[in-house]
Amino acid sequence: MTHLSGHGKGCCSPAEGECFPPGGARVRGFVHSWLLLQLAQGPAHGYELLERLGDEDAPDPGFLYRALRALEEEGLVRSTWDTAGAGPARRVYAITDLGLDYLKAWSVHLRRTRDRLNRFLDEYAALTEGKGGERRERAPR
Amino acid sequence: MTHLSGHGKGCCSPAEGECFPPGGARVRGFVHSWLLLQLAQGPAHGYELLERLGDEDAPDPGFLYRALRALEEEGLVRSTWDTAGAGPARRVYAITDLGLDYLKAWSVHLRRTRDRLNRFLDEYAALTEGKGGERRERAPR
């Protein structure tokens, strides 16, 4: 079955909204791009990035750290240990030239995805407006 | 590893664009919503829906048929066999009231996702514009 039934926690009749796949309609690979975008604006360490998003959008910490390692393996970011400052050492990431290229390429995909979403939403709006509460041709009761 | 390395076929240095996860930045569960949207505009059978998208956006046929069955299991669509007309029998799907509710709920998620993408793209645009070919603070060579 799909996410249609597999709600991890709580909720869920379509009418109530909020349920579906955890976190709503996520874009595949978005976290990676988002990380690159953040790092393109300056170096940072994982925990910091994690807190930059509120509790809302924040990805799973485990996933975030893994993503950073993956990016590094691909040569899209580079890391160094920062032992200065309080607390345990932090692994500080910075984006590479390759990472910038990648970010650029991804932004193209994301724009395309955005456009597709817009088309969907327009089509849906066209469907619902102009016929108020009215329902249309569909299977008979 | 992530899609960053797992390119099924061909390609792939960031510079060339086009590669990454097959089909670019897909939205989780989008196919299901798209099917509901199409069916909200009138009944149709799988093969027909498949062709409504060009070769470009079309999902894998196997996945599409499975998605339709899943939607039916959830009671979001309903199907009947159409044996009239040429060729083999077609399973014609129609959306249900529950499906319409679900579509509505999903459209909310999709709007949110669209907005998130817009924020990303704006941020990226802000980053690249205003400093032409110029690069910014990042790891030293």
Add this chain to the structure above:
DNA sequence: GCATCTAAGTGCATGACGCATCTAAGTGGA
């Protein structure tokens, strides 16, 4: 009878992600 088109479907693999859990260095207080 055989190729071809339409239509639907199955089997299997994998990637992206979520959740639970763990280590370990600092820090502050009793």
Add this chain to the structure above:
DNA sequence: TCCACTTAGATGCGTCATGCACTTAGATGC
């Protein structure tokens, strides 16, 4: 000095969404 707490990073494991390859089967034309 021992302990609880915070910061920071990481691993194990499961699962869902999806992709790819392949199969079935009725119609139709030759």
